[in-house]
Amino acid sequence: MLWLFQSLLFVFCFGPGQLRNIQVTNHSQLFQNMTCELHLTCSVEDADDNVSFRWEALGNTLSSQPNLTVSWDPRISSEQDYTCIAENAVSNLSFSVSAQKLCEDVKIQYTDTKMILFMVSGICIVFGFIILLLLVLRKRRDSLSLSTQRTQGPGEHSDS
Numbered sequence: 001m002l003w004l005f006q007s008l009l010f011v012f013c014f015g016p017g018q019l020r021n022i023q024v025t026n027h028s029q030l031f032q033n034m035t036c037e038l039h040l041t042c043s044v045e046d047a048d049d050n051v052s053f054r055w056e057a058l059g060n061t062l063s064s065q066p067n068l069t070v071s072w073d074p075r076i077s078s079e080q081d082y083t084c085i086a087e088n089a090v091s092n093l094s095f096s097v098s099a100q101k102l103c104e105d106v107k108i109q110y111t112d113t114k115m116i117l118f119m120v121s122g123i124c125i126v127f128g129f130i131i132l133l134l135l136v137l138r139k140r141r142d143s144l145s146l147s148t149q150r151t152q153g154p155g156e157h158s159d160s
Helices: 002-014 099-152
Strands: 020-030 036-045 052-057 060-063 067-072 081-087 092-098
Touching (some): 020 099, 036 052, 036 081, 036 092, 036 099, 060 067, 067 081, 067 099
Antiparallel strands (some): 020 036, 036 067, 052 081, 081 092
């Protein structure tokens, strides 16, 4: 009986505790073919070796690791949620993320970056044309000034 009490005391005092604060971090990338690649990482606060992780979608286990990488194509896939489940002997937690939402955020960033690149390129082209125009006008003015000096002769001045 003492052994059972000591074992239970050890499990409750030093064994796995309640899991807390499950989080999913993501890094998403949008490719030119509009396929979205999601890199998802699941974690819990103060995790130890007794915590196991798995990823599920539509009730199917996709991975038994805290990390999951998937490709999602909105043209051929419907809305897809990925759920991370963290478990130990005492408790379990889950957290779901929407592939559509994560990929829409990446698409907005991609579109914003593309727009900025187009605008910067356009501004550079306009400035290039302005500089080229100023150089041509300066060269033309200098050549007119030089031709005026040649027609007047070395000692003459024009009365303008």
